[in-house]
Structure formats: structure tokens, C-alpha cells
Amino acid sequence: MSRLTDANIAIAYEIIGRYPRPKSALIPILHLAQEQDGYVAEDAMKHIAELVGVTPAEVFGTASFYEMFKFEPVGKYLLNICGTMSCALMGAEELMHHAEKRLGIKAGSTTPDGLITLEHAECQAACTEAPCLQVNYRYRFKMTPADLDTLIDDLAAGKLxxxxxxxxxxATVRQRIPAERxxxxxxxxxxxxxxxxxxxKSAL
Amino acid sequence: MTSTYAHAPGFVAGDRPKIVTSRFEFSDSYTIERYLATNGYAGLRAALAQPAGSVHDEVKNATVLGRGGAGFPAGTKWGLTPQEVWPRYLVVNGDESEPGTYKDRLLMERDPHQLIEGCLIACYAAGLSRCFLYIRGEMALAQERVATALNEAYAAGYVGKNILGSKFSVDIVLHWGAGAYVVGEETALIESLEGNRGMPRLKPPFFPAANGLYGQPTIVNNVETLANLPWLLCNGSEAYTAIGTKTSPGTRMVAVSGHVKRPGVFEIINGVTTFRDLLYGEEFCGGIRNDNQLKAFVPGGGSAPWFTPDQLDLPFEASQVGPAGSMLGSGAIMVMDHTTDIPAAALTLTRFYAHESCGKCTPCREGGTWLERILTRVVEGTGTDADLDQLIEVGSSICPGDFPHASNADLGLSAVPFPYKMTTICFVGPSAYAPVHSALTLFRSEFEARVTTRKRIPVTAVANSTTGHAS
Incomplete structure (x- = not known):
């Protein structure tokens, strides 16, 4: 899709201004592009390269290392089911099988209506609440197959x-550093x- | 008495000293109002009222051990920067992703101001002129809470120019990742912060304290380590060392997950609480689920070699856990009861490390994948006897020599994280092998029962049968 909008360019410059070297702002601005389009578009990467002062290849080089960046459209909701040890011990595999069956897709793909992309995820740092999952990086703990059904129903009905x-x-909150502070x-x-x-000497 | 809070899922409070979790009982613990009402920013005031050098000494005297995994004392680390090289930076490692671990996420979500205050104290004491707070990409709520807290703290004059009207000025910049386990390694974290692929740098010779972010001296500290500082500055190093043991003072956050009755995150007394207390104690997990038998447990995050019930009475003390053959790592215990399918459990961890290998070092990139593939066929029942030896051979090319080799008194260190030798830059490679090695050493019969007994057809026989020439 697209280059960054004017509003996002302003945010990008604000972010770049916080780092001693502009390239440090690359990952936060890639997130901004993904926020704008739902994925990181090629034009957006070219634009980011201009903003940060590196080549588009360098932008893609960095972006492609990180799993959260998607380079083609995904579902409105990214459903990440954790499968690392604690979750695996508590039934993550069963949960994944249930999700695949219920959604009628395999992990790594998107439902035909474009609502949900299902993925295997690695440890999400909620191991005592296993098995856990994230929907667009928002947690759901101690999930049973029945809970998963309810969650999918709610997502489809737009309740969430x-x-x-x-x-x-x-994050829905951005850091803002007031110019005078x-x-x-x-x-x-x-x-x-x-x-x-x-x-x-003491500072106070 | 223990209690859990609906607003802090996973956390279990008890009648123990609380250094970093004291505000978790309040549902609004993350707001500046609650923070200020509960002695917030008093540690910063106490620090600024003395010269930076004496704050540094206070932290050194308290022996605040790093809570990220290696357990290196923070005060000592701050002193490793080269003389007269400026500027110096603080990078806060909030990229918590070690399997089994979560404490930094809770600290960022539930008490972000405490972390901010800790960052300020560290910057003041060690002369660090800019702080970058790197939060794992997948932790949206932690990012929101820390961003809100930073905005509040800037507005109230706790962060930024002339903090509290003093000559101390420092910015804290919130930075967030995008999903890569290896970025938790400090040099990979710095690479990522510079806008690069998160691949670790070769060290030695240059450790981040000498040559880090933008080639400048950089201190990388874990979230929990810094969260200890406000309390320490308010109460003094004597009060801090009065808790725990001489070599492991203070408290520590530990997550116990898996097959226990009440999994949870606890703030425990360092060096005193034993694994038995944690797994069976009424104030902790209360025993194994369904009163099953304990089979094995991972004592310090997915990278740590496993323990069996024989090691239950070890305390949470690096100098004892190290020589016993494992490490405390990041304070994560994963418990397996007697019903656990050990080869399958080991596979979940090996798959994790194989998946998270950054690809820089061949032994890890290739070896991790080999381990995963071989182990997968063993678990699926199509492996052979030779595969078990192959697992060890592949693992030995990632970390040759004695394994694990945990203590190294020659270097003046009571415990060195495993392994003694490795052919990779960072610990991701050896970590892929740790669960395989532990599982194979402790439960080899379970693997043998899984492999097919069918003998392989010798290659020569196949060749002869296709050419039709019998030799």
C-alpha cells in the first residue's frame, strides 16, 4: 500500500529526534507503518529509508529479522497460540488443534473472510497462566477449547x-517528551x- | 497467608519481605498518584541528596545481583566503564522472553514508576547521560503502562531536564522490539537498538560496558535489577543485605509453572528459599498437581540443565545451584510430573531455540535445526538408536567438553553459567542442547523405548541390490 501519512511522518520525526543516531528509530517507525496499513508495505519501507537516511534494502534487512513485522496483509486479528514448554505441558497442542479445526485453517494462514490469522507462538511470558494466547498481542489466560470458541465468536461479532x-x-499510548522538559x-x-x-557533590 | 490479585494475574503475595512487589496489592499500582502515595520517588530524592559516587558505593555494598540470568553484581558492572570516555548510556533490558520467565512483564505493567525511578538512580550513580528502555514487542500492555508513566513523570519533573530542580538531567526513551528472543542477549539488544538485525556481537574483547551502543560505554541492566534500586536507596544497603544471604542478598522474583497445584510468580528471599519450599510449600505452589510424583524440573529458564527430585533441597543460591550442574538464570521453574512425556517436553524447548536462532553462528543455526529434526523423529517414533548418539554428537559440536560445567573457582567466580565451552557467540546454541542433554542423561530409557528397533539396511547392500552385482 502506501507511504506514511503526514500525521505519521510527524510522529516519525518525533521518534527519530529521540535517538543520537536516526537509524535507531527504525523498528519503532516500522511499527508505525504496520499500524497504518496493518502490515509493512514496500512503499512504506522505501519511505522509511528516506526518513531515516538508509537504503530500502537496509530497512527490509532489519525488518525481515523480526517476527512481528508482516510483509503482506494478515487478518484483522492475529491469534498467537503459545506452544513453548509450560503451555505445552498444560495442553497447548490440544488448543492449537481445536483452533485449526474450528477456524478450518492451518496455523500460519488466514480465514477466508480475513478476520483471523492463526499462528504458533513461542513463550509469551505468562507461563503460570498456561495455556495462554494473544490476540493482537492482548493476552488471554488459561484457555480451554470452550474459551477459545467464545473468543472466536466474540471477535466475529465485533464484541471486542x-x-x-x-x-x-x-500500544495505544505513545511516549511524548515535552520540548521544554x-x-x-x-x-x-x-x-x-x-x-x-x-x-x-550532591545534586540537590 | 498468601493472596492473589485479580488485577495482577499470576502474582501471589505472601508474608515475606517485599522489595519490588510492595505495590502489587493496589489495583491502581501503575499510576503516579498511587506511586507518590506509597513513598514513590523517595529513593531518587535520597540519591540526589548525596554525591553520585556514594550512591554507586551504596549499590556496590548491597551486592545487587543482576536478575537477567548471569547474576553479575550491578554495582560492579557500572564500574567497568573505561575512564573518561563520554557519553555513557543505560540500556534497560525489558525483552523478557526466556521460556518460563515472567517477572519483568509484571514489574513493567504493575509498577512502571518504580522501574523509571530505578533507571534514574542508575543514571545518576554511574554518570549515564541517556537511558533507553527496551520493552519486548509482544508486550502491548507493558508498553502502554510504561509510556503513560513516562509521560506522567516528565510532566511532574521526575524525568528530563533538571530533575527535581537539581543539576541532574536525563531522558528516558521508550523503545520497543518486534519479536526476537535473541535480542534479550545484551549485545544483540544493542544491535537491535541501533536499528539492525538483532544478532549478538563477538565478545570478548569488547563488552558493552566498554564498547556498546554507538561504540560508547553502555550499561545493560535487567528490569528487575533496576526495580530494586528505589527500595535500596530508601532503606540503605544494610537493610538490603539483611534479607537473604551474604552472597545472594535481597529478594528475587520467581515464576513457577507447569504441573504444580498453584502456579505463580512469587517474590522470595534470595539464597534461603529452597526448590522444595517453592514446589511443595503451602505459601507457594502447594505440591504437584493431583498429588502426582515429581519427575523433573527446570530450575532457571529454558536454557538451564534440568534437576530431579534429588536437588529439591538446594536453596535459590547461585553458588550452590551452579556446582550442582545448573543455573538460576532468570528465575523460572518449570515442573514436570510423572505423567510427562520427557522426549516431547524436551522437544518443545529445543524447537524454541532452533526457531529463535539468529543464524549468525553455524553450530547454532545448523545444529539447533538438526537437534530439532532428529528429536522430532524420535518423538514421532521413526527414530533409530543411532539418532540418540547423533543428538549427543550434534550437541557436542555446539558446546564441547564437560557439560554442564558450572563452577570456576580459578576465575574467582563461585558459579559460571553453563556451559564451560561453546562454539557460538551467545547462549542460544547451547540452550538448544541443554534440554536434550538433560533429558537424555536423566531419562535415556524413555528415548530408547521410542526409537524403532528396525535395523538400518547397510548402504552397500542397497547399492548391490540395484546394480545386481553381488560381491
Whole structure:
């Protein structure tokens, strides 16, 4: 699809301004592109390359390393079922089989109506609440096959659209550093002195 | 008395000293109002009221061990930066993804201001002029809570220019990942933060403290490590070392999952609480599910070699767990009862590490995949006897020599994380082999029962039969 919108360009510059080197902003801006289009479009990567000052190949080189970036459209909801040890011990495999059967698709694919993409996921850091899953990175704990059915029904009925934004939207809150409060990023080669507060005296 | 909170799923509180989880009982623990009402930012004030050097000394005296996995004391780490090289950075490792582990996620979701205060104290003490807080990509709620907390803290004058009206100024920049386990390794974390593929850097010679982010001295600390600092500055190093043991002071967050009656995350006393307490104690997990027999447990995250009931009485103390052949790692225990299919359980972990290999080192990229493939056919019942030896051979080319080899007194270290030798840059490769090695060593008969007894047809016989020339 598309290059970044004007509103997103403004956010991108704000993010770039926080780092001593612009390339550091690459992953956050890739997330921004995914938030805009639901996936990371080729044009968006070219645009990001311009914004950050690297080649499009470098942008794709970085982006393709990370699993959360999708390069073609996925379902509105990405359903990640954890299958690492604690979840596996507590029945993750059964849950995955149930999901495949219920949705009529294999893990790694999307339902024909474009609603749900089903994926195997690795440890999601909720091991005591096994088996767990994430829908667009929002947790559901101690899932039984019946719970999964309810979840899928609710997603299809649009009951959870307030709680779970479409795929691509990660955090719904952005960090904002007020201009008058921020210290600002300085390229490392421009700093040669120790910070002011290291003068052997207390700061207050 | 234990209690659980609906607003903090997984966390179990008890009548024990609380250093990092003291606010978890409040459903609004993540707000600045609650934080300030519960002694919030008092540690920062205490720190700024003294010279940076004495804050550093206080942390050194308290021996705050790193909670990320290696257990290196934070105060010592801060002192490893080269003299007179500026600027120096703080990178906070919130990329928690070790199988079985979750504590950093709870700390970020439930008490983000405590983490922010910890970052500020570290920056002040070690002269770090910019802080990057790297949160795992999949943790949307943690990102939201930390972003909100940072916005509140900036507005209230706790972060940014002239903090609390002093000469101390530092920015904390929220950064978030995009799904890669290996980025939890500190040099890979730095690569990722520079906008690159998250592949670890070769070390030695350059550790991040000397040559890290943008080639500058960089301190990488775990979320839980930093979360300890506000309490420490409020209460002093003596109060801190009064909890736990001399070599492992303070408390530590531990997640116990798998086949126990009440899985949970607990803040336990470091060096004192034993695995038996954790698995069977009434204030902890209360025993194995259905009163089954314990078969084995992983003591320190998916990378750690496994323990059996013989090691239950070891305390949560690196200097004892290390020589016993494993590690405490990231404070994650996964429990398997007697019904567990051991080869299948080992496969879930090996698959994880094979999947998460970044591909930089051949032994890990190829070896991990080999281990996964061979183990898969053993689990599926089509493996042969030779496959079991092949597993060991492949594993030995990732980490040759004694395995695990946990203590190394020559270096003045009471415990060195396994393994002693490895052919890869980081621990992802050896981690793929750890579960296979443990499972094969402890439960070889289960693997043997799985393999097919059909003898392989010798290659020469096949060749002869197709050419029709009998020799």
C-alpha cells in the first residue's frame, strides 16, 4: 500500500529526534507503518529509508529479522497460540488443534473472510497462566477449547473491538517528551565531557 | 497467608519481605498518584541528596545481583566503564522472553514508576547521560503502562531536564522490539537498538560496558535489577543485605509453572528459599498437581540443565545451584510430573531455540535445526538408536567438553553459567542442547523405548541390490 501519512511522518520525526543516531528509530517507525496499513508495505519501507537516511534494502534487512513485522496483509486479528514448554505441558497442542479445526485453517494462514490469522507462538511470558494466547498481542489466560470458541465468536461479532484494536496497533499510548522538559539527543561524538552531576557533590 | 490479585494475574503475595512487589496489592499500582502515595520517588530524592559516587558505593555494598540470568553484581558492572570516555548510556533490558520467565512483564505493567525511578538512580550513580528502555514487542500492555508513566513523570519533573530542580538531567526513551528472543542477549539488544538485525556481537574483547551502543560505554541492566534500586536507596544497603544471604542478598522474583497445584510468580528471599519450599510449600505452589510424583524440573529458564527430585533441597543460591550442574538464570521453574512425556517436553524447548536462532553462528543455526529434526523423529517414533548418539554428537559440536560445567573457582567466580565451552557467540546454541542433554542423561530409557528397533539396511547392500552385482 502506501507511504506514511503526514500525521505519521510527524510522529516519525518525533521518534527519530529521540535517538543520537536516526537509524535507531527504525523498528519503532516500522511499527508505525504496520499500524497504518496493518502490515509493512514496500512503499512504506522505501519511505522509511528516506526518513531515516538508509537504503530500502537496509530497512527490509532489519525488518525481515523480526517476527512481528508482516510483509503482506494478515487478518484483522492475529491469534498467537503459545506452544513453548509450560503451555505445552498444560495442553497447548490440544488448543492449537481445536483452533485449526474450528477456524478450518492451518496455523500460519488466514480465514477466508480475513478476520483471523492463526499462528504458533513461542513463550509469551505468562507461563503460570498456561495455556495462554494473544490476540493482537492482548493476552488471554488459561484457555480451554470452550474459551477459545467464545473468543472466536466474540471477535466475529465485533464484541471486542474496543479492547483489541486491529492488527498493527500495538500500544495505544505513545511516549511524548515535552520540548521544554526533554534533554534532547546529541550525537555521541559531540560529547567529550563527563555529565554535570559527576562533580563529587550532591545534586540537590 | 498468601493472596492473589485479580488485577495482577499470576502474582501471589505472601508474608515475606517485599522489595519490588510492595505495590502489587493496589489495583491502581501503575499510576503516579498511587506511586507518590506509597513513598514513590523517595529513593531518587535520597540519591540526589548525596554525591553520585556514594550512591554507586551504596549499590556496590548491597551486592545487587543482576536478575537477567548471569547474576553479575550491578554495582560492579557500572564500574567497568573505561575512564573518561563520554557519553555513557543505560540500556534497560525489558525483552523478557526466556521460556518460563515472567517477572519483568509484571514489574513493567504493575509498577512502571518504580522501574523509571530505578533507571534514574542508575543514571545518576554511574554518570549515564541517556537511558533507553527496551520493552519486548509482544508486550502491548507493558508498553502502554510504561509510556503513560513516562509521560506522567516528565510532566511532574521526575524525568528530563533538571530533575527535581537539581543539576541532574536525563531522558528516558521508550523503545520497543518486534519479536526476537535473541535480542534479550545484551549485545544483540544493542544491535537491535541501533536499528539492525538483532544478532549478538563477538565478545570478548569488547563488552558493552566498554564498547556498546554507538561504540560508547553502555550499561545493560535487567528490569528487575533496576526495580530494586528505589527500595535500596530508601532503606540503605544494610537493610538490603539483611534479607537473604551474604552472597545472594535481597529478594528475587520467581515464576513457577507447569504441573504444580498453584502456579505463580512469587517474590522470595534470595539464597534461603529452597526448590522444595517453592514446589511443595503451602505459601507457594502447594505440591504437584493431583498429588502426582515429581519427575523433573527446570530450575532457571529454558536454557538451564534440568534437576530431579534429588536437588529439591538446594536453596535459590547461585553458588550452590551452579556446582550442582545448573543455573538460576532468570528465575523460572518449570515442573514436570510423572505423567510427562520427557522426549516431547524436551522437544518443545529445543524447537524454541532452533526457531529463535539468529543464524549468525553455524553450530547454532545448523545444529539447533538438526537437534530439532532428529528429536522430532524420535518423538514421532521413526527414530533409530543411532539418532540418540547423533543428538549427543550434534550437541557436542555446539558446546564441547564437560557439560554442564558450572563452577570456576580459578576465575574467582563461585558459579559460571553453563556451559564451560561453546562454539557460538551467545547462549542460544547451547540452550538448544541443554534440554536434550538433560533429558537424555536423566531419562535415556524413555528415548530408547521410542526409537524403532528396525535395523538400518547397510548402504552397500542397497547399492548391490540395484546394480545386481553381488560381491
Amino acid at each position: 473491538s474496543d479492547e483489541i484494536p486491529s492488527h498493527g496497533v500495538l 526533554g534533554v534532547g539527543a546529541v550525537a555521541p561524538e559531540k560529547v567529550n565531557e563527563s555529565p554535570e552531576w559527576l562533580d563529587g
